[in-house]
Amino acid sequence: MDKYYYLASQLPSLSFKQNSFISKQYFLEEAEKWLNKKDFDVIVNLNLDKYKIKNEKLSFLKKWLEFENKLRTEISNYRKAKSENYKFTSKIFSSSILKEKTPLQIEEFFLRLRWDFIEGMEFGHYSDLQFLLLYYLRIQILERLSLFDKEKGKEKFKELIKINENESKKDRDDKGR
Secondary structure, eight states, rough: HHHHHOOOOOOOOOOOOOOOOOHHHHHHHHHHHOOOOHHHHHHTTTOOOOOOOOOOOOOHHHHHOOOOOHHHHHHHHHHHHHTTOOOOOSSSSSSHHHSSOOHHHHHHHHHHHHHHHHHHHHHTTTTHHHHHHHHHHEEEEHHHHTOOOOOHHHHHHHHHHHHHHHHHHHHHHHHHO
């Protein structure tokens, strides 16, 4: 456990939406140096996008997966209700958030929900496997947030519009022949 303490003590603190943070790759390289193989394998296999509950033996990880699964189910139920024109009330979030915000703001909102849940699970865990797993999830959230670059988004949007215009023009030309 003293190796876990050393690893945890050298990690910088993380805060939601911070711009600079350690990469997943760096974290995994350091973790591999200090953790036993079994615990390292648990960390490597932890992915923000893998939320299916299997035979998870670690209770806090099971709790995380249950939260993630419940959140995704609520989002899915909301979308279904919206497409079928009936009212849906979530137990996790206010439906008004989804109506009033942009897709980017909604995504950030859900990432913030995840972040807050993780912070709640960290209490009392400062240098054990639970801390390291939760830290790794937080890095993944920050990496996802870092993908939301307004300028890159505008460029991509313009690129997609141009592709669409070119395809439309090609279709019109093909029909005219």
